[in-house]
Every structure is written in C-alpha cells, then in structure tokens.
Amino acid sequence: MGPATRYFTQTTPFSLTRGGELPQVTLAWESWGTLNESKSNAILVFTGLSASAHAASQPNDPSQGWWEGMIGPNLAIDTHRFFVVCVNSLGSCLGSTGPESINPKSGRPWRLSFPEITIDDIARAAQLVIDDLGIDTLYGLVGPSMGGMTALAWLKAFPKKTQRVALISTACSSAPFALSIRSVQREAIVTDRNFQDGQYNEDNWPEVGMRLARKLGMITYRSAREWDARFGRKRQDYFPQQAFGMRFEVESYLETHARKFVGQFDPCAYLYLSRAMDTFDACDSDESLIQLFTRSFTGHALVLGVDSDILFPAHQQQTLAGALESSGSEVSFEILNSAKGHDAFLVDSKLFETPIRSWLA
Amino acid sequence: MGPATRYFTQTTPFSLTRGGELPQVTLAWESWGTLNESKSNAILVFTGLSASAHAASQPNDPSQGWWEGMIGPNLAIDTHRFFVVCVNSLGSCLGSTGPESINPKSGRPWRLSFPEITIDDIARAAQLVIDDLGIDTLYGLVGPSMGGMTALAWLKAFPKKTQRVALISTACSSAPFALSIRSVQREAIVTDRNFQDGQYNEDNWPEVGMRLARKLGMITYRSAREWDARFGRKRQDYFPQQAFGMRFEVESYLETHARKFVGQFDPCAYLYLSRAMDTFDACDSDESLIQLFTRSFTGHALVLGVDSDILFPAHQQQTLAGALESSGSEVSFEILNSAKGHDAFLVDSKLFETPIRSWLA
Numbered sequence: 001m002g003p004a005t006r007y008f009t010q011t012t013p014f015s016l017t018r019g020g021e022l023p024q025v026t027l028a029w030e031s032w033g034t035l036n037e038s039k040s041n042a043i044l045v046f047t048g049l050s051a052s053a054h055a056a057s058q059p060n061d062p063s064q065g066w067w068e069g070m071i072g073p074n075l076a077i078d079t080h081r082f083f084v085v086c087v088n089s090l091g092s093c094l095g096s097t098g099p100e101s102i103n104p105k106s107g108r109p110w111r112l113s114f115p116e117i118t119i120d121d122i123a124r125a126a127q128l129v130i131d132d133l134g135i136d137t138l139y140g141l142v143g144p145s146m147g148g149m150t151a152l153a154w155l156k157a158f159p160k161k162t163q164r165v166a167l168i169s170t171a172c173s174s175a176p177f178a179l180s181i182r183s184v185q186r187e188a189i190v191t192d193r194n195f196q197d198g199q200y201n202e203d204n205w206p207e208v209g210m211r212l213a214r215k216l217g218m219i220t221y222r223s224a225r226e227w228d229a230r231f232g233r234k235r236q237d238y239f240p241q242q243a244f245g246m247r248f249e250v251e252s253y254l255e256t257h258a259r260k261f262v263g264q265f266d267p268c269a270y271l272y273l274s275r276a277m278d279t280f281d282a283c284d285s286d287e288s289l290i291q292l293f294t295r296s297f298t299g300h301a302l303v304l305g306v307d308s309d310i311l312f313p314a315h316q317q318q319t320l321a322g323a324l325e326s327s328g329s330e331v332s333f334e335i336l337n338s339a340k341g342h343d344a345f346l347v348d349s350k351l352f353e354t355p356i357r358s359w360l361a
Numbered sequence: 362m363g364p365a366t367r368y369f370t371q372t373t374p375f376s377l378t379r380g381g382e383l384p385q386v387t388l389a390w391e392s393w394g395t396l397n398e399s400k401s402n403a404i405l406v407f408t409g410l411s412a413s414a415h416a417a418s419q420p421n422d423p424s425q426g427w428w429e430g431m432i433g434p435n436l437a438i439d440t441h442r443f444f445v446v447c448v449n450s451l452g453s454c455l456g457s458t459g460p461e462s463i464n465p466k467s468g469r470p471w472r473l474s475f476p477e478i479t480i481d482d483i484a485r486a487a488q489l490v491i492d493d494l495g496i497d498t499l500y501g502l503v504g505p506s507m508g509g510m511t512a513l514a515w516l517k518a519f520p521k522k523t524q525r526v527a528l529i530s531t532a533c534s535s536a537p538f539a540l541s542i543r544s545v546q547r548e549a550i551v552t553d554r555n556f557q558d559g560q561y562n563e564d565n566w567p568e569v570g571m572r573l574a575r576k577l578g579m580i581t582y583r584s585a586r587e588w589d590a591r592f593g594r595k596r597q598d599y600f601p602q603q604a605f606g607m608r609f610e611v612e613s614y615l616e617t618h619a620r621k622f623v624g625q626f627d628p629c630a631y632l633y634l635s636r637a638m639d640t641f642d643a644c645d646s647d648e649s650l651i652q653l654f655t656r657s658f659t660g661h662a663l664v665l666g667v668d669s670d671i672l673f674p675a676h677q678q679q680t681l682a683g684a685l686e687s688s689g690s691e692v693s694f695e696i697l698n699s700a701k702g703h704d705a706f707l708v709d710s711k712l713f714e715t716p717i718r719s720w721l722a
Contacts, residue, residue, distance in 0.1 A: 114605060174591040176611040177585035183612045184576050186605045191569040194553045208552040212573065215545050223536035224674065231537040233642065243473060244547045244632050246637065250537040251544045271605050278608065281594065310671075313585065 001095045002054055004030050004061035020115040023104055025329050028088040029053045029129045030061075032071055043077060043140040044130060044162075045194065046123075046147030046154070048346075049273050050265050052094035052300060055086040069349055077360065078185040082139060089150070090119045090125035091273050097125075098253035099198070100266040111268050113197035117147070118295035120282040123153035129175050140164035140360065144345045145312065152282045152292075166302040166359060168352065169309055169345050171316035172323075174285040178311050181220050182274045185213035198268055200318045201312040208269050211258040213270065218257050223308035223341035283319070293327035300330045302359040306344040316317030326340020332359055362456045363415055365391050365422035381476040384465055389449040389456020390414045390490050391422075393432055394440030403525075404438060404453045404501040405485075405491060407508030407515075408445040409707075410634050411626050413455035416447040430710055437714040438721065443500060450511070451486035452478045452634050454627035458486075461627040472559035472629050479509070482639040484514035498522050501721065505529035505706045506673065507634070513643045513653075520657035527663040527720060529713065530670055530706050531715070532677035533644040533684075539672050542581050543635045546574035550628050555713040559629055566630050574631065579618050584669035584702035650680070654688035661691045665713060665719040667705040668696050693720055 005028050011353055013196035014023040030053045035042060040247065047066070056065035071077045071084050088096040091114075106113075125257045130138070143151030148170020154232035174182075192209030192270055194200050227250055241247070246252050284287050299322045305317030314335045321333035336351045338344040345352055366389050374382040383419035391414045396403060406416055408427070411536045417426035417433055432438045432445050434627050449457040452475075460475035467474075491499070502523045504512030509531020516526065535543075553570030557559050559716035588611055600606070644650050666678030675696045697712045699705040706713055 173594060175585060176588035176594070176609065177580070179594070179609050180576075180580050180588070180611050180615060183607070183609075183615065184580070185571060187576070188549065188573055190605055191573075212545060212549055212552075215541075215548070216577070219538070219541050219545070224536060224671065227537035227541070233534060233537070233645065244551055244636060246544070248537065248540050248544075250541050254541060254544065275605060284594065310585065319539070 001028060001052065001063040002063060004058055005053055006030065007095065008049065008132050010128055014125065016115050017118040017120045018116045022097060022115065025064055025090065025097045025125055025128070026095070026101070027090065027125055027129050030055065030058070031083050032056060032058055032084045034085040035133065035135070038131070039135045039350055040137065040139060041081060041137050042083045042085060042130070042133070042135045043142060044126065044138055045071070045084060046150040047086065047089060048147055049277065052184040053086045066346065067349065070353065070356070071172045077142070085129065085133070087126040087129050089273065091122060091269060092278065093269035095214070098266065099268035099272055100333065114268065114272060117272055117276055119149045120153040120157060120278050122276065123150045124157055126150070127154065127158060138162040138232065140166065142166040142168070143170060144168035146277050149277065149280045154281070155296040156292055160298060161217065162297070163299040164301070164359065165297060165299070166304070166356060167317070167320050167327050168304045169306060169312050169317070169342055171312050172289055172320060173281040173317065174278055175313065179278055179309070181216060182278055185216050186271055186274055188212035189271060190350040195267065200267065205262070207262050209261045210267055210270070211263070214258045214261040215254040218254055219343055220311045221308065221343040223339055225346035226306050226339035229339065230272040289319070289323035290326045293324050293329060297329055300332070302355060302358060303331060303333045304355055305335045306338050306341065308339050309342045309344070310344040330342065362389060362413065363424060365419050366456055367391065368416055368456065369493050371489055377476050377479045378479040378481045383458060383476065386451065386458045386485055386486055386489070387456070388451065388490050391416065391419070391447050393417060393419055393445040394443050396444040396494065396496070400494070400496045401498065402443050402500050403494070403496045404443045404493070404503060405487065405499055406432070406445060407487065407504040407511040408447065408450060409506035409508055410638065414447045427707065428710065431714065431717070437717040438503070439507040446490065448487040448490050449518070450483045450634065451484060452630060452637065454630035456512045460629035462631055467569065475629065475633060478633055478637055480510045480637050481514040481518060483605065483637065484511045485518055487511070488515065488519060498524070501525035501527065503527040503529070504531060506531055506703065507638050508608065510638065510641045516640070516657040517643065517653055522708065523658070525656060525661040525662070525720065526660070526666070528678070528681050529665045530667055530672050530673050530678070530703055531681070532693070533650055533679060533681060534642040535639055536674065536677065540639055542577060542672070543639055545634055546577050547632055549573035550632060561628065564722065566623070568623050571623045571626070571628055571631070575619045575622040576615040579615055581672045582702055582704040584700055585670065586669050587700035587702065594703040650684035651687045654685050654690060658688065658690055661693070661720060662718060664692060664694045665716055666696045667699050667702065669700050670703045670705070672703040
C-alpha cells in the first residue's frame with residue numbers, strides 16, 4: 001500500500017467457492033515494465049501468506065519489495081521484456097478486500113463475519129485485475145509458497161491461459177506437519193484474551209497470539225541447519241533479561257521478527273489465509289493432478305524447491321514435477337541446496353535467479 | 362506418585378549450582394528387582410522432561426509405566442539381574458521437590474520463588490537416593506532425552522562411579538532449533554492470562570498456554586514422515602466443528618494429547634525444567650567433552666539416536682559417540698531407523714531393546 005500501489009474494484013458481487021459472496025471486491029496491485037501492444041508479455045506473480053503487492057522497488061516507490069533483486073530491468077524477471085503484475089491476495093489486509101475491510105452493509109470491519117475464502121477465490125480475484133488490463137493470455141505465472149498454490153488454482157480455473165508457470169517452494173496440498181503448525185498458530189491467536197471473537201481494537205490487540213504465531217512461523221520458515229551455523233548457542237544481550245525471558249541469540253532473533261510483524265498484519269486476515277492454505281487440495285479433487293495439468297497447461301513449467309524446507313518439503317515439489325511431466329509438459333525441476341529453508345526464495349533468492357532466467361529465456 | 366512410589370527426604374539444605382539452596386529436598390523414586398548383597402547390580406534411570414518415576418508396572422503398581430516393556434523380568438533391562446531405580450527429577454511436580462512444592466519458610470507453594478535449577482542439580486539430587494541405598498558404584502546409568510543430559514551431568518559430578526552408560530536420543534547441549542521451540546512454549550505459558558506470575562490456581566489455570574506448549578511439544582516429538590503416513594489429510598469428526606477449529610485428524614490428535622497433559626503437569630515445573638534443558642551444556646564447559654569422558658568414564662557406553670528426531674537430531678548423538686570413542690571408552694553407537702522421531706524411545710521402544718540388551722549382556 002505504497003505510492004506505487006493501484007487498486008481495482010469490482011462493484012458487483014464476487015461469488016465464493018464455499019458459498020456466499022462479497023458484495024464488492026478491491027484488489028491492490030503493482031506492476032513493473034510495460035505491457036506490449038499485443039498484450040502478450042504479462043507475468044502474474046502470486047505471493048506468500050503475508051506479502052503485499054510490492055514485490056520490488058520501482059521509480060515511484062523506491063522501498064525494498066519482498067522479491068527485491070528478482071524483478072526489474074535486466075533481472076531474472078526482466079522488466080525490459082515483461083510486464084509484471086503482483087496482486088495482494090483476496091483476504092489479506094494489505095490493500096485487497098479482507099476481514100479487516102469495511103463490510104458495506106454494516107459500515108464496520110467484517111472480521112469474523114467475513115465469509116470463508118479459498119485459494120481458488122484468491123486466484124479468481126487476482127484474475128479480475130488481469131481481465132481489467134485486457135490481457136487474454138499470460139506469458140507466465142509465478143507463485144512461491146501460498147502463491148504456488150494460488151498458481152495451481154489459477155491453472156484449474158483458467159486452463160491454457162498461460163505459456164509458462166513457475167511453482168516455487170510449494171505443494172498441491174499441505175502435509176500434516178504444516179497443518180499442525182498452522183493449527184497451533186491459529187489457536188494462539190483465537191485464544192488471546194484480546195482476540196475477543198474478532199472484536200479487538202488498537203488498544204486491545206491480540207499481540208500475544210500474533211507474536212507466538214509469528215515466532216512459530218519463523219521457526220518453520222527457516223531450518224535447524226541454518227541456525228546451527230548462524231546462532232549456535234550464542235547468548236543475547238540485546239533485550240533485557242527477564243524471568244524465563246530470552247537468553248539465546250536465536251530467541252532475540254525471533255523476538256525481533258515478532259515485534260515487526262505484530263503491527264503489520266491483521267489477525268483475522270492471518271486466520272483466513274492460514275485456513276485457506278490448509279484446505280487447498282489440488283491432489284485429491286475430482287481430477288488427479290496429472291489430469292489437471294493435462295487439461296490446463298501446455299508449455300514450459302519450472303518447479304523449484306529447497307532441500308532444507310520443512311514446511312513444503314522437497315518431495316512435494318517432486319510430486320508436482322512428476323505430474324507435470326506425466327501430463328506432457330516441458331518441465332525444469334530442481335531442488336536447490338540452501339540452509340535457508342522455506343524462506344530461501346526470499347532470503348537466498350540469488351539461487352533462484354538462474355533457473356528462473358533460463359525458464360523465461 | 363502411585364502405590365509403588367517411595368520418597369527420600371533430605372532435611373538439610375541442598376545447594377544449587379546457580380547459587381542459593383533448597384532448605385530440604387524430597388525425591389520420588391521407584392525400583393524394580395532386588396539389590397544384591399554387594400550392591401553392585403544397580404541401574405539408575407533418568408527421565409525425560411515430563412515423566413514420573415513410574416517407568417514400568419510392578420506387582421504393587423500394575424499401571425503402565427512410561428518405559429513399559431523395557432524394564433522387567435527377562436526384558437531388555439532385566440530385573441532378574443538388575444536392581445533398577447528411577448527417580449523423578451528435582452524441579453518436577455510428580456513427587457520430587459519442585460516449584461509446586463510447599464516452601465517450608467512461607468508455608469505456600471514456591472512457584473516463581475523457586476530458585477533456578479540446572480540439569481547438574483537434578484543429577485546430584487537423584488544421587489541422594491543412590492547414596493541412601495548405600496550404593497557406591499552403579500552397574501549402569503540410562504538416560505533418554507533430558508535424562509541423557511542428566512546422565513552426562515551425573516558422570517561429571519560422580520566420575521568413574523558407573524561401569525556402563527546409555528545415552529539415548531540426547532545431546533551434550535540443545536541446538537538452536539530446540540531452544541527456539543522451548544522458548545515459544547515458555548512464552549505461551551507465561552503470557553497466558555491465568556499464569557499471573559505463577560499465582561494461578563485450580564479455577565484459573567494457565568490452560569491455554571499449557572495446551573499450546575504441549576501441542577508444540579508433540580509436533581517436535583514426532584516427525585513429518587510419521588504423520589504423512591499416519592494422518593495424511595484425513596478429516597476429523599471427533600471434536601465439534603468450530604470457527605478456525607479442528608478440521609484434520611492431525612489436529613484432533615494434538616488436541617487429545619493437550620487435554621491429557623493440562624491437568625497432569627504443573628506449569629511452573631514445566632518452565633523450570635524447560636529452561637534447565639536450554640542452559641545445560643556439557644560441550645562448552647571448562648573441559649571438553651572428550652576430557653569429560655576421559656576423566657569420568659571407563660566402561661561400555663551405548664549411544665542411540667533416531668534418524669527422524671528433529672529435537673535431538675542424529676548428529677548430536679554422533680558427537681557424543683565420537684567423544685566417547687576418543688576418550689578410549691568402548692562404544693556401541695547406532696542411529697535407529699524409525700519414523701517416530703524423538704519419541705521413538707517411548708513409542709517404538711521395541712527397536713531399542715536389542716541394543717540395550719546387548720549393551721547390558
């Protein structure tokens with residue numbers, strides 16, 4: 001929601017997969033590069049759970065984006081060639097319609113009265129922006145983490161409307177380990193005394209629950225291997241010593257991340273998107289994953305994972321690559337060696353540049 | 362604290378490693394088998410964080426122990442041959458002195474006024490029971506998980522007083538991943554609105570925090586590999602459906618464990634023992650691990666780990682075995698193949714029987 005963010009609003013109802021509808025939807029988005037005359041050079045980027053549409057800096061918003069260094073002139077996703085669009089997810093709190101938005105019927109934030117949304121809804125909502133731009137077929141679709149799930153849902157809803165798809169550190173559904181982590185994160189939020197069934201306010205913010213959720217998130221976004229080398233058992237002296245407080249550097253690291261996150265992300269948005277990730281399942285629907293790809297995609301797919309990722313482990317990307325191959329697509333598949341775990345696509349993004357550049361060549 | 366539990370009380374002060382003292386200490390313990398005349402057949406078993414002294418059933422307490430099937434007549438730890446003693450840890454709440462005990466000076470539970478205890482204190486306190494039995498030298502010492510750390514602390518404090526030591530799913534110190542998990546568990550407890558700086562009572566129990574701590578515990582005690590096969594994405598219908606409540610079987614599994622734990626274990630005891638595990642470090646003291654073993658142990662060591670353990674990963678047992686070998690000890694070392702993670706010694710204990718039986722042969 002910086003100076004480069006634009007907004008598309010559909011004022012007619014938006015129907016939801018699980019029933020019900022939103023009377024109107026707004027999508028926050030940003031773009032980089034120029035749409036060519038034939039409108040054939042667009043790349044749509046979906047985001048992880050907590051990211052905004054600001055994927056990279058640009059002249060009218062020089063602040064760092066969440067995928068800085070990946071999108072820009074002469075970068076892996078080269079904005080001399082491509083018109084890149086990133087859309088903040090439906091259900092989020094960073095410009096797009098979500099539980100923190102005002103329900104036009106009540107004049108108050110939706111909070112827990114917001115209808116259940118799915119990854120499929122997020123994909124269809126982002127497409128409203130693409131439709132509004134008059135783009136019929138994408139050059140490419142890129143999705144890391146939850147964004148990869150959104151890319152799968154998009155393929156399902158809009159078959160053969162992209163020539164290339166990149167599925168990064170993602171899966172066709174969440175494994176029980178990821179389900180269990182997110183379940184505990186949500187429980188920490190809804191049991192916070194300030195959560196009050198969603199009736200929190202600035203003075204009574206469910207900070208305790210959001211802190212715990214974020215810390216647990218960070219633990220699963222990184223890896224034990226990284227932390228052995230990075231923190232070991234080094235003591236911390238940054239935060240004051242308290243009873244059962246922080247003694248080790250790894251604790252002050254988590255604390256710093258938690259403090260940053262608490263004010264930035266709406267608790268209800270977190271709950272809705274977290275649940276959407278849990279219930280998404282492209283592997284166990286009416287059509288098999290191979291059938292889904294056969295029906296929806298003919299082109300060049302890129303599947304990337306990281307060997308130290310515990311949230312979306314490498315065997316899940318192997319499954320995606322295998323199904324894509326069986327469907328007859330051209331597939332580039334690589335499990336990258338990085339200690340940075342699930343977050344490698346963000347914090348070790350150099351590793352991802354060469355495969356993404358080749359895939360777009 | 363069943364019918365087979367016995368209690369040893371020292372009525373004189375017990376000095377603590379970090380300073381201060383306990384005016385008196387009680388240790389809850391159980392035994393199996395018969396101490397021989399020369400008192401040379403005793404095996405001391407230390408426990409994990411939340412276990413009682415009831416390691417196995419016996420005639421006067423037929424209830425299942427935490428290591429049922431491992432200790433008994435003709436079992437791996439054969440009570441026809443050995444006199445087996447298990448002591449509930451100092452700082453726990455299952456019979457031994459801990460924060461839930463009455464401070465004799467105030468007549469009220471210690472709670473957060475309980476002094477800081479260390480794994481070394483737990484080892485020295487257990488030795489009071491052994492001394493009281495008139496046992497000079499142990500035949501063997503067995504410690505799984507936190508109990509393995511306690512065994513290391515015991516070797517340090519009582520050098521060359523055992524012929525055999527078994528270090529199971531343990532480490533000379535906790536890695537930052539384990540530190541981070543326990544940090545979040547403690548934060549969940551101390552931020553529970555009912556925790557009240559330790560002034561909780563039965564009507565205002567920090568249940569929310571204990572539930573979260575236990576669920577997070579279970580996630581790290583098991584493995585993603587086990588859960589992929591055991592739960593997959595099966596839905597649950599055991600607990601009622603609620604907003605952001607349980608949808609998947611893995612969630613109802615965690616819920617069942619959390620409900621069982623909440624009433625069983627004292628929150629303050631959990632905090633004290635959790636912190637003691639964090640601060641224990643036998644790898645970075647004045648003497649190296651090799652020096653520690655050279656000084657304290659000449660005999661046959663057994664080191665066991667499990668390939669899917671994320672809390673005490675296999676490389677930590679490799680470190681222990683390596684240092685024992687370098688110190689000149691006879692070492693049997695094995696990383697067992699089990700999907701049951703850190704809990705394998707409890708729930709896949711069959712796998713541990715053969716190596717333990719051979720080590721004691």
